[in-house]
Amino acid sequence: MAIEAGKKMTRFGLGIFALLLGMLLSACSGSDSGADTANASAQDRTTVKGYALSTVMWKQVPIGVCWDMSNADFATYTTQRNWSRLAVEASWEAHSGATFTGWQQCTNDPNYYGIRISIDDNAANGPHTQGLGTNLNNVVGGMVLDFTFRNWSPSCAGREEYCIRNVAAHEFGHALGFAHEQNRPDTPSTCNEPAQGTYGDMVIGAWDLASIMNYCNPDWNGNGQLSATDIVMAQMFYGAR
Template sequence: MFRLWLPRLVLLLVFLFCSNANAQPALPSGVSEMELYGTVIRGSKWDIKEIPVCWEKLQPKDQKYADLVRKAVAETWETAAQGGVWFSKTWPSCTDGAPGVHVRVADVGAHTDVVGKYLDRKPSGMTLNFSFDHWSKGCRDRREFCIRAVAVHEFGHALGFTHEQNRDDAPEQCRNEKASGSVGDYKVNKYDPNSIMNYCNAAWNGNGQLSPLDIAAVRTFYPS
Protein backbone atom coordinates (compact mmCIF):
# COMPACT_ATOMS: atom_id res chain seq x y z
CA MET A 1 0.00 0.00 0.00
CA PHE A 2 2.83 2.41 0.90
CA ARG A 3 4.51 1.80 -2.47
CA LEU A 4 1.26 2.63 -4.26
CA TRP A 5 0.87 5.96 -2.48
CA LEU A 6 4.53 7.03 -2.57
CA PRO A 7 4.53 8.30 -6.21
CA ARG A 8 1.34 10.28 -5.54
CA LEU A 9 2.88 11.78 -2.41
CA VAL A 10 5.97 12.84 -4.32
CA LEU A 11 3.86 14.47 -7.05
CA LEU A 12 1.81 16.32 -4.42
CA LEU A 13 4.93 17.68 -2.72
CA VAL A 14 6.36 18.84 -6.06
CA PHE A 15 3.07 20.56 -6.92
CA LEU A 16 2.95 22.36 -3.57
CA PHE A 17 6.57 23.46 -3.86
CA CYS A 18 6.12 24.86 -7.36
CA SER A 19 2.87 26.56 -6.44
CA ASN A 20 4.54 28.29 -3.52
CA ALA A 21 7.56 29.32 -5.62
CA ASN A 22 5.34 31.01 -8.17
CA ALA A 23 2.92 32.55 -5.68
CA GLN A 24 2.16 36.25 -6.05
CA PRO A 25 3.07 38.57 -3.16
CA ALA A 26 0.31 38.87 -0.57
CA LEU A 27 -2.15 41.68 -1.22
CA PRO A 28 -2.69 44.37 1.44
CA SER A 29 -5.91 44.19 3.40
CA GLY A 30 -8.91 45.43 1.45
CA VAL A 31 -7.27 45.25 -1.99
CA SER A 32 -8.34 42.60 -4.47
CA GLU A 33 -6.43 41.30 -7.49
CA MET A 34 -8.88 43.17 -9.73
CA GLU A 35 -7.81 46.45 -8.08
CA LEU A 36 -4.01 46.15 -8.15
CA TYR A 37 -2.27 47.97 -10.99
CA GLY A 38 1.49 48.09 -10.28
CA THR A 39 3.97 46.94 -12.91
CA VAL A 40 7.42 45.82 -11.75
CA ILE A 41 10.37 43.65 -12.66
CA ARG A 42 10.01 40.97 -10.03
CA GLY A 43 13.72 40.12 -9.86
CA SER A 44 14.61 43.76 -9.16
CA LYS A 45 13.03 43.75 -5.70
CA TRP A 46 15.51 44.81 -3.05
CA ASP A 47 16.46 42.14 -0.52
CA ILE A 48 16.85 44.79 2.20
CA LYS A 49 14.32 47.13 3.75
CA GLU A 50 16.58 50.18 4.13
CA ILE A 51 18.03 51.20 0.76
CA PRO A 52 21.13 53.42 0.88
CA VAL A 53 21.28 56.52 -1.33
CA CYS A 54 24.23 58.81 -2.04
CA TRP A 55 24.88 61.93 -4.12
CA GLU A 56 27.66 62.11 -6.70
CA LYS A 57 29.59 65.39 -6.39
CA LEU A 58 26.60 67.41 -5.20
CA GLN A 59 27.24 71.14 -5.47
CA PRO A 60 26.54 73.31 -2.39
CA LYS A 61 24.10 75.40 -4.44
CA ASP A 62 22.02 72.29 -5.07
CA GLN A 63 21.73 71.17 -1.45
CA LYS A 64 18.28 72.72 -0.98
CA TYR A 65 17.02 70.80 -4.02
CA ALA A 66 18.60 67.60 -2.72
CA ASP A 67 16.72 68.14 0.54
CA LEU A 68 13.52 68.66 -1.45
CA VAL A 69 14.05 65.33 -3.23
CA ARG A 70 14.63 63.52 0.07
CA LYS A 71 11.44 65.04 1.51
CA ALA A 72 9.39 64.16 -1.59
CA VAL A 73 10.47 60.52 -1.50
CA ALA A 74 9.70 60.29 2.22
CA GLU A 75 6.22 61.76 1.76
CA THR A 76 5.30 59.44 -1.10
CA TRP A 77 6.92 56.03 -1.48
CA GLU A 78 8.13 55.68 2.10
CA THR A 79 4.83 56.78 3.64
CA ALA A 80 2.89 54.53 1.28
CA ALA A 81 5.08 51.49 2.01
CA GLN A 82 4.27 51.65 5.75
CA GLY A 83 7.59 50.18 6.83
CA GLY A 84 7.87 47.64 4.04
CA VAL A 85 10.78 49.54 2.50
CA TRP A 86 12.47 52.91 2.95
CA PHE A 87 15.55 54.82 1.86
CA SER A 88 18.36 55.68 4.25
CA LYS A 89 17.74 58.66 6.51
CA THR A 90 20.87 60.52 5.37
CA TRP A 91 22.15 60.65 1.80
CA PRO A 92 25.91 61.32 1.94
CA SER A 93 28.42 61.94 -0.83
CA CYS A 94 29.12 58.80 -2.85
CA THR A 95 32.37 56.89 -2.61
CA ASP A 96 33.50 54.32 -5.17
CA GLY A 97 31.61 51.07 -4.64
CA ALA A 98 29.33 52.47 -1.95
CA PRO A 99 26.15 50.40 -1.58
CA GLY A 100 22.80 51.66 -2.76
CA VAL A 101 21.54 54.14 -5.33
CA HIS A 102 24.11 56.60 -6.72
CA VAL A 103 22.43 59.85 -7.83
CA ARG A 104 24.09 62.44 -10.04
CA VAL A 105 22.73 65.88 -10.95
CA ALA A 106 23.05 66.98 -14.58
CA ASP A 107 21.14 69.16 -17.03
CA VAL A 108 19.96 66.22 -19.13
CA GLY A 109 16.86 64.07 -19.16
CA ALA A 110 16.19 62.54 -15.76
CA HIS A 111 16.40 58.74 -15.82
CA THR A 112 17.61 55.58 -14.15
CA ASP A 113 19.92 53.25 -16.05
CA VAL A 114 18.22 50.15 -14.59
CA VAL A 115 15.54 49.53 -11.97
CA GLY A 116 15.35 48.26 -8.40
CA LYS A 117 18.28 46.47 -6.82
CA TYR A 118 20.13 46.45 -10.14
CA LEU A 119 21.00 50.07 -9.27
CA ASP A 120 23.01 48.89 -6.27
CA ARG A 121 26.54 50.40 -6.40
CA LYS A 122 26.05 51.45 -10.03
CA PRO A 123 27.88 54.73 -10.77
CA SER A 124 25.43 57.45 -11.87
CA GLY A 125 22.64 54.89 -11.74
CA MET A 126 20.08 57.68 -11.39
CA THR A 127 20.23 61.13 -12.94
CA LEU A 128 18.14 64.08 -11.74
CA ASN A 129 17.95 67.59 -13.19
CA PHE A 130 17.87 70.64 -10.90
CA SER A 131 18.36 73.47 -13.44
CA PHE A 132 16.26 72.65 -16.55
CA ASP A 133 18.33 75.00 -18.69
CA HIS A 134 18.53 72.51 -21.56
CA TRP A 135 16.05 69.74 -20.73
CA SER A 136 12.37 70.41 -20.01
CA LYS A 137 12.86 74.18 -20.11
CA GLY A 138 9.25 74.76 -19.11
CA CYS A 139 10.25 73.69 -15.60
CA ARG A 140 12.47 76.72 -15.01
CA ASP A 141 9.48 78.74 -13.83
CA ARG A 142 8.22 75.98 -11.53
CA ARG A 143 11.49 74.36 -10.57
CA GLU A 144 10.59 72.95 -7.18
CA PHE A 145 7.39 71.36 -8.45
CA CYS A 146 9.25 69.70 -11.33
CA ILE A 147 12.12 68.51 -9.15
CA ARG A 148 9.64 66.87 -6.80
CA ALA A 149 7.50 65.27 -9.50
CA VAL A 150 10.45 63.91 -11.47
CA ALA A 151 12.19 62.60 -8.35
CA VAL A 152 9.14 60.67 -7.16
CA HIS A 153 8.85 59.06 -10.61
CA GLU A 154 12.54 58.12 -10.71
CA PHE A 155 12.52 56.69 -7.20
CA GLY A 156 9.62 54.53 -8.31
CA HIS A 157 12.11 53.03 -10.76
CA ALA A 158 14.58 52.68 -7.89
CA LEU A 159 12.02 50.43 -6.17
CA GLY A 160 11.61 48.27 -9.28
CA PHE A 161 8.57 49.88 -10.91
CA THR A 162 8.51 50.21 -14.69
CA HIS A 163 6.53 52.44 -17.05
CA GLU A 164 2.82 51.66 -17.08
CA GLN A 165 2.41 52.69 -20.73
CA ASN A 166 4.76 49.84 -21.76
CA ARG A 167 2.33 47.18 -20.56
CA ASP A 168 0.82 45.03 -23.27
CA ASP A 169 -2.67 45.85 -21.97
CA ALA A 170 -2.17 49.64 -22.12
CA PRO A 171 -4.23 51.53 -24.73
CA GLU A 172 -2.56 51.46 -28.12
CA GLN A 173 -2.13 55.23 -28.24
CA CYS A 174 -0.25 55.05 -24.94
CA ARG A 175 1.99 52.17 -26.00
CA ASN A 176 2.94 54.13 -29.11
CA GLU A 177 3.68 57.32 -27.18
CA LYS A 178 6.99 57.65 -25.36
CA ALA A 179 7.28 53.88 -24.98
CA SER A 180 10.68 53.73 -23.34
CA GLY A 181 12.43 51.98 -20.51
CA SER A 182 12.10 48.50 -19.11
CA VAL A 183 8.99 46.37 -19.45
CA GLY A 184 7.68 44.81 -16.25
CA ASP A 185 7.17 41.09 -15.85
CA TYR A 186 4.57 41.24 -13.06
CA LYS A 187 1.20 42.90 -13.40
CA VAL A 188 -2.26 42.09 -12.11
CA ASN A 189 -5.01 42.36 -14.70
CA LYS A 190 -5.67 46.05 -15.24
CA TYR A 191 -3.78 49.15 -16.40
CA ASP A 192 -3.52 52.34 -14.29
CA PRO A 193 -3.88 55.56 -16.31
CA ASN A 194 -3.23 57.60 -13.15
CA SER A 195 0.02 55.96 -12.05
CA ILE A 196 2.98 58.23 -11.45
CA MET A 197 4.91 55.69 -13.50
CA ASN A 198 2.70 56.31 -16.54
CA TYR A 199 3.90 58.73 -19.24
CA CYS A 200 0.35 58.59 -20.63
CA ASN A 201 -1.04 60.13 -17.44
CA ALA A 202 -3.17 63.24 -18.02
CA ALA A 203 -1.26 64.85 -15.12
CA TRP A 204 2.45 65.26 -15.86
CA ASN A 205 4.36 62.82 -13.64
CA GLY A 206 1.18 62.46 -11.63
CA ASN A 207 1.72 65.96 -10.22
CA GLY A 208 4.31 64.37 -7.99
CA GLN A 209 1.75 62.22 -6.15
CA LEU A 210 1.16 58.48 -6.10
CA SER A 211 -2.17 57.21 -7.34
CA PRO A 212 -4.22 55.14 -4.86
CA LEU A 213 -3.17 52.06 -6.76
CA ASP A 214 0.50 53.03 -6.79
CA ILE A 215 0.15 52.95 -3.01
CA ALA A 216 -1.49 49.52 -3.08
CA ALA A 217 1.22 48.26 -5.43
CA VAL A 218 4.19 49.30 -3.29
CA ARG A 219 2.54 47.80 -0.20
CA THR A 220 2.12 44.56 -2.12
CA PHE A 221 5.63 44.41 -3.59
CA TYR A 222 7.24 45.40 -0.27
CA PRO A 223 4.88 44.09 2.42
CA SER A 224 5.52 45.43 5.92
Protein backbone atom coordinates in the same frame (compact mmCIF):
# COMPACT_ATOMS: atom_id res chain seq x y z
CA MET B 1 5.96 41.96 10.50
CA ALA B 2 4.17 43.24 7.38
CA ILE B 3 7.50 44.38 5.94
CA GLU B 4 9.15 41.02 6.51
CA ALA B 5 6.20 39.23 4.94
CA GLY B 6 6.44 41.49 1.91
CA LYS B 7 10.15 40.76 1.55
CA LYS B 8 9.77 36.98 1.75
CA MET B 9 6.85 36.71 -0.64
CA THR B 10 7.96 34.69 -3.69
CA ARG B 11 7.14 35.50 -7.27
CA PHE B 12 4.93 32.43 -7.39
CA GLY B 13 3.09 33.54 -4.30
CA LEU B 14 2.56 36.99 -5.78
CA GLY B 15 1.14 35.47 -8.93
CA ILE B 16 -1.32 33.36 -6.95
CA PHE B 17 -2.25 36.40 -4.85
CA ALA B 18 -2.94 38.49 -7.95
CA LEU B 19 -4.97 35.68 -9.52
CA LEU B 20 -7.08 35.15 -6.41
CA LEU B 21 -7.57 38.89 -6.02
CA GLY B 22 -8.76 39.12 -9.62
CA MET B 23 -11.19 36.24 -9.10
CA LEU B 24 -12.52 37.83 -5.93
CA LEU B 25 -13.05 41.19 -7.59
CA SER B 26 -14.79 39.52 -10.54
CA ALA B 27 -17.14 37.75 -8.16
CA CYS B 28 -17.89 41.02 -6.38
CA SER B 29 -18.57 42.70 -9.70
CA GLY B 30 -21.08 40.02 -10.64
CA SER B 31 -22.93 40.23 -7.35
CA ASP B 32 -23.08 44.03 -7.53
CA SER B 33 -24.35 44.24 -11.11
CA GLY B 34 -26.97 46.76 -10.03
CA ALA B 35 -24.53 49.02 -8.15
CA ASP B 36 -24.33 52.67 -9.10
CA THR B 37 -21.38 54.31 -10.87
CA ALA B 38 -19.86 55.61 -7.64
CA ASN B 39 -19.72 52.10 -6.17
CA ALA B 40 -18.21 50.74 -9.37
CA SER B 41 -15.52 53.42 -9.33
CA ALA B 42 -14.71 52.65 -5.70
CA GLN B 43 -14.36 48.97 -6.59
CA ASP B 44 -12.05 49.80 -9.52
CA ARG B 45 -9.76 51.71 -7.19
CA THR B 46 -9.24 48.58 -5.09
CA THR B 47 -7.87 46.60 -8.05
CA VAL B 48 -4.12 46.04 -7.87
CA LYS B 49 -2.48 47.62 -10.90
CA GLY B 50 1.07 48.15 -12.05
CA TYR B 51 4.04 46.82 -13.99
CA ALA B 52 6.94 45.46 -11.95
CA LEU B 53 10.21 43.63 -12.57
CA SER B 54 9.97 41.07 -9.80
CA THR B 55 13.60 39.91 -10.07
CA VAL B 56 15.11 43.25 -9.00
CA MET B 57 13.24 44.09 -5.81
CA TRP B 58 15.46 45.20 -2.93
CA LYS B 59 15.68 42.47 -0.29
CA GLN B 60 16.59 44.74 2.60
CA VAL B 61 15.49 48.17 3.75
CA PRO B 62 16.49 50.87 4.33
CA ILE B 63 18.08 51.40 0.92
CA GLY B 64 21.03 53.77 0.83
CA VAL B 65 20.99 56.97 -1.22
CA CYS B 66 24.05 59.08 -1.99
CA TRP B 67 24.97 61.96 -4.28
CA ASP B 68 27.85 61.75 -6.77
CA MET B 69 28.75 65.44 -6.45
CA SER B 70 31.77 67.57 -5.84
CA ASN B 71 31.97 69.37 -2.51
CA ALA B 72 31.04 72.62 -4.24
CA ASP B 73 27.96 71.20 -5.99
CA PHE B 74 26.86 69.36 -2.86
CA ALA B 75 26.77 72.70 -1.05
CA THR B 76 25.28 74.64 -3.98
CA TYR B 77 22.35 72.27 -4.43
CA THR B 78 21.40 71.79 -0.77
CA THR B 79 17.85 73.06 -1.35
CA GLN B 80 17.31 70.96 -4.47
CA ARG B 81 18.63 67.83 -2.77
CA ASN B 82 16.22 68.42 0.09
CA TRP B 83 13.27 68.80 -2.31
CA SER B 84 14.17 65.43 -3.84
CA ARG B 85 14.37 63.73 -0.44
CA LEU B 86 11.08 65.24 0.71
CA ALA B 87 9.36 64.09 -2.49
CA VAL B 88 10.42 60.50 -1.83
CA GLU B 89 9.34 60.74 1.81
CA ALA B 90 5.90 62.03 0.79
CA SER B 91 5.35 59.32 -1.81
CA TRP B 92 6.98 55.88 -1.59
CA GLU B 93 8.09 56.11 2.04
CA ALA B 94 4.78 57.54 3.24
CA HIS B 95 2.74 54.73 1.72
CA SER B 96 4.87 51.58 1.92
CA GLY B 97 7.62 49.85 3.86
CA ALA B 98 10.24 51.07 1.38
CA THR B 99 12.63 53.39 3.22
CA PHE B 100 15.82 55.21 2.24
CA THR B 101 18.76 56.39 4.28
CA GLY B 102 21.95 58.42 3.96
CA TRP B 103 21.44 61.17 1.38
CA GLN B 104 25.08 62.26 1.76
CA GLN B 105 27.96 62.40 -0.72
CA CYS B 106 28.96 59.08 -2.25
CA THR B 107 32.21 57.37 -1.32
CA ASN B 108 34.20 54.69 -3.12
CA ASP B 109 32.94 51.89 -0.88
CA PRO B 110 32.79 48.78 -3.12
CA ASN B 111 30.18 47.25 -0.80
CA TYR B 112 27.83 50.23 -0.80
CA TYR B 113 24.18 49.14 -0.78
CA GLY B 114 22.01 51.68 -2.47
CA ILE B 115 21.39 54.24 -5.19
CA ARG B 116 23.98 56.70 -6.47
CA ILE B 117 22.50 59.91 -7.91
CA SER B 118 24.22 62.17 -10.43
CA ILE B 119 23.01 65.58 -11.61
CA ASP B 120 22.98 66.48 -15.30
CA ASP B 121 21.05 68.85 -17.55
CA ASN B 122 21.10 67.03 -20.87
CA ALA B 123 18.43 67.88 -23.43
CA ALA B 124 18.82 64.53 -25.19
CA ASN B 125 18.58 62.22 -22.18
CA GLY B 126 16.84 64.02 -19.33
CA PRO B 127 16.42 62.44 -15.89
CA HIS B 128 16.56 58.64 -15.97
CA THR B 129 17.74 55.47 -14.28
CA GLN B 130 20.08 52.80 -15.60
CA GLY B 131 17.54 50.02 -15.29
CA LEU B 132 15.24 49.14 -12.41
CA GLY B 133 15.54 48.16 -8.76
CA THR B 134 18.74 46.43 -7.65
CA ASN B 135 20.25 46.88 -11.12
CA LEU B 136 21.07 50.36 -9.79
CA ASN B 137 22.92 49.07 -6.74
CA ASN B 138 26.17 51.06 -6.31
CA VAL B 139 26.15 52.05 -10.00
CA VAL B 140 27.69 55.46 -10.68
CA GLY B 141 25.02 57.41 -12.55
CA GLY B 142 22.47 54.75 -11.65
CA MET B 143 20.00 57.60 -11.28
CA VAL B 144 20.32 60.97 -12.99
CA LEU B 145 18.29 64.01 -11.94
CA ASP B 146 18.17 67.58 -13.25
CA PHE B 147 18.35 70.60 -10.95
CA THR B 148 18.75 73.48 -13.45
CA PHE B 149 16.44 72.77 -16.45
CA ARG B 150 18.36 75.05 -18.78
CA ASN B 151 18.53 72.43 -21.53
CA TRP B 152 16.04 69.70 -20.59
CA SER B 153 12.46 70.86 -19.96
CA PRO B 154 13.21 74.61 -19.81
CA SER B 155 9.51 75.15 -19.08
CA CYS B 156 10.45 74.21 -15.50
CA ALA B 157 12.21 77.56 -15.13
CA GLY B 158 10.51 79.43 -12.31
CA ARG B 159 8.88 76.30 -10.92
CA GLU B 160 11.96 74.27 -10.12
CA GLU B 161 10.65 72.86 -6.85
CA TYR B 162 7.55 71.42 -8.54
CA CYS B 163 9.60 69.80 -11.30
CA ILE B 164 12.35 68.46 -9.04
CA ARG B 165 9.84 66.88 -6.67
CA ASN B 166 7.79 65.29 -9.47
CA VAL B 167 10.82 63.90 -11.26
CA ALA B 168 12.37 62.51 -8.07
CA ALA B 169 9.16 60.72 -7.06
CA HIS B 170 8.88 59.15 -10.53
CA GLU B 171 12.53 58.08 -10.79
CA PHE B 172 12.47 56.51 -7.33
CA GLY B 173 9.59 54.36 -8.57
CA HIS B 174 12.05 52.94 -11.11
CA ALA B 175 14.64 52.58 -8.35
CA LEU B 176 12.17 50.39 -6.45
CA GLY B 177 11.67 48.12 -9.48
CA PHE B 178 8.62 49.57 -11.22
CA ALA B 179 8.55 50.04 -15.01
CA HIS B 180 6.64 52.61 -17.04
CA GLU B 181 2.94 51.80 -17.09
CA GLN B 182 2.72 52.56 -20.83
CA ASN B 183 5.21 49.72 -21.46
CA ARG B 184 2.55 47.17 -20.55
CA PRO B 185 1.28 44.93 -23.36
CA ASP B 186 -2.33 45.88 -22.53
CA THR B 187 -1.77 49.64 -22.90
CA PRO B 188 -4.87 51.00 -24.69
CA SER B 189 -4.71 52.80 -28.01
CA THR B 190 -5.82 55.98 -26.25
CA CYS B 191 -2.33 56.21 -24.72
CA ASN B 192 -0.03 57.53 -27.44
CA GLU B 193 3.17 57.67 -25.39
CA PRO B 194 5.76 55.17 -26.66
CA ALA B 195 7.20 52.46 -24.45
CA GLN B 196 10.43 53.58 -22.83
CA GLY B 197 13.12 51.95 -20.73
CA THR B 198 13.18 48.54 -19.09
CA TYR B 199 10.08 46.34 -19.23
CA GLY B 200 8.56 44.59 -16.25
CA ASP B 201 7.92 40.86 -16.04
CA MET B 202 4.79 41.02 -13.91
CA VAL B 203 1.57 42.66 -15.07
CA ILE B 204 -0.64 43.25 -12.06
CA GLY B 205 -4.33 43.99 -12.55
CA ALA B 206 -5.75 46.46 -15.05
CA TRP B 207 -3.83 49.26 -16.77
CA ASP B 208 -3.67 52.35 -14.52
CA LEU B 209 -3.95 55.78 -16.16
CA ALA B 210 -3.39 57.53 -12.81
CA SER B 211 -0.09 55.77 -12.03
CA ILE B 212 2.89 57.99 -11.23
CA MET B 213 4.79 55.71 -13.62
CA ASN B 214 2.46 56.41 -16.57
CA TYR B 215 3.50 58.98 -19.20
CA CYS B 216 -0.13 59.14 -20.33
CA ASN B 217 -1.25 60.37 -16.92
CA PRO B 218 -2.83 63.79 -17.60
CA ASP B 219 -1.07 65.04 -14.45
CA TRP B 220 2.66 65.08 -15.18
CA ASN B 221 4.28 62.33 -13.09
CA GLY B 222 1.07 62.25 -11.09
CA ASN B 223 2.01 65.62 -9.59
CA GLY B 224 4.50 63.65 -7.52
CA GLN B 225 1.73 61.64 -5.83
CA LEU B 226 1.14 57.89 -5.95
CA SER B 227 -2.19 56.65 -7.23
CA ALA B 228 -4.20 54.41 -4.93
CA THR B 229 -3.06 51.45 -6.95
CA ASP B 230 0.61 52.52 -6.99
CA ILE B 231 0.35 52.26 -3.21
CA VAL B 232 -1.13 48.77 -3.30
CA MET B 233 1.58 47.56 -5.69
CA ALA B 234 4.37 49.09 -3.58
CA GLN B 235 2.97 47.40 -0.49
CA MET B 236 2.84 44.04 -2.27
CA PHE B 237 6.62 44.11 -2.64
CA TYR B 238 7.76 46.22 0.31
CA GLY B 239 4.99 45.79 2.86
CA ALA B 240 2.86 48.42 4.55
CA ARG B 241 4.33 51.35 6.41
